[in-house]
Amino acid sequence: MRREFAMPDVGEGLTEAEVVTWHVAPGDTITVNQVIVEIETAKAAVELPSPYAGTVGALLVEPGQTVPVGAPIIAIETAEAGAPAPAAGDTAEEGAKIGEAGADGRIATLVGYGPRQGSVQRRPRRAPASAPPAPPKPDERGAGPDLPGESGVGAGEGARNGTSAGPVPLAKPPVRKLAKDLGVDLRSLAGTGAGGVITREDVTAAAAAPVAAASAPAPSAGGVRREPIRGVRKATAAAMVSSAFTAPHVTEFLAVDITETMALRDRLRDTRDYAEVRLTPLAFVAKAVCLAARRTPEVNASWDEAAGEIVYYDRVQLGIAAATPRGLIVPKVRDADTLTLRELAAALGELTATARAGRTLPADLVGGTFTITNVGVFGVDTGTPILNPGEAAILAVGAIKPMPWVVDGELAVRTVCQLALSFDHRLVDGEQGSRFLADVGALLTDPSLALTW
Template sequence: MIKEFRLPDLGEGLTESEILSWKVAVGDTVTLNQVIAEVETAKAVVELPSPFAGTVAALHEQPGTVVEVGKPIVSFEVDDAGSSNGGAVTGGSGAAAVGRGETAGRGEAAGSGGPTETTGTEASPAKREPNLVGYGALVEHTGRPTRRARGVIREAESKPAVPQQPRAVPVAAPEAGAAIAERPRSTPPVRKLARDLGVDLESVPGTGPGGLITREDVQNFLGAPEPTTSAPAAQRERETRAPIKGVRKFTAAAMVQSAFTAPHVTEFLTVDVTATMDLLARLKGNKAFEGYKLTPLTIASKAVLVALRNNPTLNSRWDEASQEIVQFNYVNLGIAAATPRGLTVPNIKDADRLTLRELSTALTELTDTARAGKTSPSDLSGGTISITNIGVFGIDAGTPILNPGEAAIVALGAVRKAPWVVNDELAIRQVMSLSLSFDHRLVDGEQGSRFLADLGAILSDPAMVMTMI
């Protein structure tokens, strides 16, 4: 029996994803939840697990192809016994989820995403399909598919599946004993050579073992000699072009929408953070914090969470559709992270309920995951207020753009030694500039100023926390 797997919605209503690489080839035997592909949504890179145990019958799309949600991407040959039980995962089992985070309720109804059953040239939804946790629909005998989202089942209108003939794309199987790797496969020196020559490796056929792209492949493709450090500038490409896609495309659209929808106001405050830096040094030497990564961002994040208690307006959202102001009674703290694929703002769920040690652990995991490009779509959605740490780049202040759907964002500047007046005398102190951008529809100037003043007071004298909690 042939089972067809359609590309599911891996994020918050995303309409397409790019297939970065296949981890399997036609003829391979796969197990349930085995990673079969790596795809890039507009928000993150996600590992796609198999919804079936069986044999790969066809791969319908090549690496580098942008595929719409609901389109078939792979077909499996499974036996009848395996299709009925086969260890299939259903929506409430708590087994493997897509990528490294939960994406519950992101799926499409039957016929638009997830696995479907085909017999010959006909395609129809199975009565109860194997279902990956986090997306996909379970089709009940009533003919009405249901969705599972954060423990709530929502009924969706049933739509008949559109019969489609699988479009098999021949993909060469790897040589015996060879590991399946991302395409295009190349070594770091070859990738550097390609960048120097302005060559897109996606277009270069590899002649090395297992399709490896070699230096000769790049040079032959371009028809030009390898550049040297002494090569005149006239022999080099004057410009290169790269497609706008994936995370960068999503970020650009979100920033434009935010900048031209929410009226931004930015305020600045420079504070003496010597006491905070002294506290940080003491905590690093405290056995209770042994093994924890503590940085100025850790303390500043905690200070933001405390300051929000007296200034909750900055933790809200303007709902244009319903013409309502949504006040959040929890804080999902977003941290802007620069990654090789572009800017992302993953958030720490319920950060206001974490101790300083728990917050330190959460920040470390968040940044490590973001830099590895493994942030899950669920961690990129639902933020309520954000921090961008521009100080790590040696920048003092800026005018950050709001993360869409949030009322405020704080920019932390670099900590620098500077002359400062203390008790009417000049002294060398450690100072930091704080920048606060807020949505003036939600936050008045007084409210924004009070929040920024409270934040500055905490960082100037951490003991001030005792007056705010």
Template sequence: MPDFKQFLLADTAEGLTEAEILGVRVKPGDEVTVNQIVVEVETAKAAVELPIPWAGRITEVLVEEGQTVEVGAPILTVDVDPGGGSASVNGSAPDEEMKPLVGYGSKTVATKRRVRRGTPVPEPEPARRPEPAQPAPAAKSGYVPLAKPPVRKLAKDLGVDLSTLAGSVDGVITREDVERAAAPAPVVRQPGARERRVPIKGVRKATAQAMVSSAFTAPHVTEFLTVDVTPMMELRERLKKHPSFAGVKLTPLAFAAKAVCLAAKRTPDVNASWDEAAGEIVYKDYVHLGIAAATPRGLVVPKIRDADAMSLPELAVALDGLTTTAREGRTAPEDMVNGTITITNVGVFGVDTGTPIINPGEAAILAFGAIRDTPWVVDGELAVRKVLQLALSFDHRLVDGQQGSQFLADVGALLADPALAITY
């Protein structure tokens, strides 16, 4: 006889409470295999593909695209024994062997429906001339419009519902498809309207909650330091020609990352966390370095695990991969939790410095400013040098002024004279 199981929304990241359904890739009657991707969701941290832990036949699809679902809520119903035998499909015991997802069980949780115009499903866009898109079978169960994140953003900005389009290039919706769809029916505001409203959700909602919590929980102190980094920039040019850096994108941020890791060993308080519930300060003997990255989905802070154990070339490679993945919206949720200290590179936007807010659970964050040609006094004479500004915000519960100042001074000294690294 049939053996029905419910596939529930898993807790794909620490602290996740809900997620938005981006697309359902199966429909009733479909046969599925173990670990087949059946649903894509968007959490407050990233877009995540969910595999199903059993083989069988889909009997019910319980959610729709655009719906917000709480952790533990049922998504699909699966008959894991469609043949009527006593064992599950593929010979596995239905209950004991396939439970890789958190949230497995029979709990029923209410869901909330939200309207969604576009959902990021990264797919490669073939390089051939697109043909006009045809209307998509929007009512077809399980239809997931395929489009790259920039195309989805364009559709959202133009008010185009991607579910009404079929992609012109192997099923992938292109920018031209969206522009054609928008042309005959552009978004028109009511006469005199000078406002527009956007729902607060996803990364923006999570960022807002985290920043408010941090600002009103941790007593922030920010200190500033201006540094002549001409020697660092000269070393960078030399290292770019060294065989160990062949094919490596060596940026000033890599030097800052190395300096933070070295300086944190001398001032471990900046790499600690405050455990209010336990009444303890937790000192970390490792550095999980967060790098704040601006993405189309908002601000995210992926981590470089054990950054303190990496060489400069390894850090440079890790930074390049991390930022590329973040901008493409492919950062895994587990890569954005449990950081110990963070760098925010405001210099990439041409900004000198700022007063960054500490990430919850951390003790400090360093703002790395723009490097500019600046008049500077060297050995009593005026010269043009490469100069940047650093700003360090720290939690005064954990870090006293002396400790914060020492850490910032150490980072500045390492950037001003990288040779000091051999003395640390």
């Protein structure tokens, strides 16, 4: 019988994915859990296995095409007989439920990604951009859904936002205020939230679009090259625009003499314990961040706007910004504050290799509480990093180089590094941010302090 496999939700609420490469062709014989296609989501590249055994009937999506979750991507002729063919809606449900037991009792899982717990629900369809929702009746205003960060409002809000008469787009008052501040007409947007609700990300993306268009160079004889904005790059752009417009950034800088830390690294490299571990300066920075966060827990927290609360985390979920061929991603070292220096070095090496190979799992890209970005590997001294959405602080590590430095009143050549800490001023006061940055600098200047913290 003919079975259709739909684009699954590979985790973390993704709504679409791009088909990168097919590993099978029509007429090929395949088995359960055989990798059939590589897809790229907004978070990572993922290989999908087949939930069925049989013969490939047709490839329903071309490489390079972006497909919503639940849309059929491949037809497979199975050996099952006598069973009725699934309805079109059922095929999407089967694809979305990859990781659950099938009719034959076997479980099709993503390569390197375990089955999800509990049932899977289908997402509501997006409202078409050409058919905006009708305005609420006078007695229904203010009675719409109360979604976190987004909901409907009365028709009077449209006039206050400076928009023309007509159907009222669905958006929560804070989103409407943001649109007014940025000069964005909500009626020109198609909401990506549930039920077509316009979100903060929709507004900030629309505000950034005219800037990009205005800055484009005029055509010349040299020609131009265009690439679609998609995948990791699209997600990164939306996250950075959202962060820049929502969190009040403050950045502080500190030059640090890390001569003693580099000397310690050289000594440890010659020991048996570190013989098989690539010990980099980043491991020392990561350890210093985890120790300093104990004294300033505000940097390991998040701002919950909907609940009106600041959330403090007991463990440090440490994000490491990594440049990959697909763009910038930030995989996480889980519970980094519980790891020894050697364990941190090993975890950083594995994390970096996996990220550059494009095999970071979507689950490893979410849930961070603090981020380090190492701009020094590019020879850059410092910068002003932008916060990852939902995090209170991010530390940029500059290039490590010999520089003149005053030691005990005498001028000497020392190994120096620039640190730059950006933090969300809603959560972290200037005194707290300064103390944290000074603590990180002190631990890198004198690594023996780690024994007393």
